[in-house]
Amino acid sequence: MAALCKWRHRLKPAVFFQNAARRQLSDKHDYDLLVIGGGSGGLACSKEAAQFGKKVAVLDYVESSPKGTKWGLGGTCVNVGCIPKKLMHQAALLGGAVKDAQKYGWRIPSPITHDWLTMAPAVQDYIRSLNWGHRVQLQDKKVKYLNLKGSLMDGHTVRAVSETGKESVFTAGNIVIATGGRPKYPTHIPGSLEYGISSDDIFWLKESPGKTLVVGASYVALECAGFLTGIGLDTSVMVRSIPLRGFDQQIACLVTDYMGSYGTKFHWKCSPSKVEKLETGRLLVSWTDLDSGKEDQDTFDTVLWAVGRTPETRALSLEKVGVKMNRETGKIIVSADEATSVPNIYAIGDIAEGRPELTPTAIQAGKLLARRLFGKSSKLMDYDCVPTTVFTPLEYGSVGLSEEEAVRRHGEDGIEVFHAFYKPLEFTVAERDASQCYIKMVCLREGAQRILGFHFTGPNAGEVTQGFALAIKCGATYTQLMATVGIHPTSAEEIIKLHITKRSGLDPTVTGC
């Protein structure tokens, strides 16, 4: 026993010297921070770190989609997500506005047609200007940009491969993984990979997608189907079970009802069984009605898979280095400070388990991480009450809990739900149907009635929701809402005027002024 104690004491100085040696080595790393992934999170983190005078590099590499689509710096949001999506959504909305304009007195020749070949290049040009803008920004902030595919070798070493296969090795004091995700392909469906496309491709098509089948009911599926319908294309959506899983289901149905009444065709509770290419070049899709078991078929020009996204971890060599992933989702497990199971390796954005798949949270998390690593800050990212908007033809903005989640947490008796159907003033002269324009505020039943969840469907939902995100972050209550004066005439004022509860059973339709 005594001998063991003596031995342990002798070991301590040896360990001390080892640590000192390691500290000296870290001064000799190629970079203080190496970020793998040049998307929303990666770019924000790298630029923030560079502000502290640190030596930073970003490795960004885009593996082409199965169809062959590739893009520049900026990640999903800039190239194949938020930006092109919102622009094409706007194109579709303008089509509707032009039709409404006639009721407002504008003399517009009919019929109005849309040209993909004018819209798509304009959108693509804007995206390319953003790619360039990011290049200039990185260069300006002294962040080294490398168009290389990175993978981990150990806690401080990254292997980087170029398009031509040339390899380099870099060491870094800290590594941030921000590689995001890519669309999933249902490879068990014959023909899915060869003949279908994904959101990675739709915005970069050189020709109009024509008659399109969108498979899926995620916001990606509904937003794409929405703008395709809006620009005049014959569009169908095939849904296996429910729309917008994870979102408030009452609202999700209002969103799809609106799309249905504006021309999007829905195949509910159906699942595709195969995709074949015909001699004409068109695609023949066969599917099964999951309720009846019946088989059906139809031809389309394009099949767009929007059945989920998968994290980009395959090529990172995470297991080799010991970075733990969630077995089910494949995402990297992180703690509240974005740290992974390996010291000095962090993960932010879509790649991280349990995080919202949104640009603003990735950006904020990246900035805060850089400040914690290099700026003596200890502030953690707050993922609570993150507002979102689904840019379907009828937009849906929300912040906080869905009604279902509020019931789960507080019980039906613990909450009060205020709601109203309203009609945007602009819809009146335009003779537009507003049956699905709706507002719902889920509050605690007790006391001042703190607002737990906010839901709004209607035009400009994103603009309306942003301010309420601040209110909810500040702990706003229904009492405070009642004391707030509305702006007239707007759709947003109907939120302030909410007074009918679901509990009362009264008709929630708003009438006039």
Add this chain to the structure above:
Amino acid sequence: MARQYEEVTVRGYDEFMKAVSQRKGKDVFAYFSGSKNEQGISWCPDCVKAEPIVRGELGYLPPGSVFIYCQVGERSYWKDPNNEFKKTLKLSGVPTLLRYGTPQKLVEEECFKKDLVRMMFTED
């Protein structure tokens, strides 16, 4: 020693567009500057500052490319928001260095940074 690129000097919008149309299919870089007076000095102080920096990086131009040096006109012409450069080419200021037909552009103080200029000339 043969230069790897072709340098063209033009004055005004029409001459610029003519030079571009005569070089279809080529990689065209254009530098727009306020016009120089008889003493060879431009009314635009930023252009005076940026020109030697841009010229210093011309060696990095890709082989077979074209460098068009364009004098836009007098200050009063430039200040008019409806001049053809602003309206049609969407220039917002001088100096501007751009790669024709692409969104690659450096405007005003960006032209002072030789690493940005070099990046544009060497980028794909």
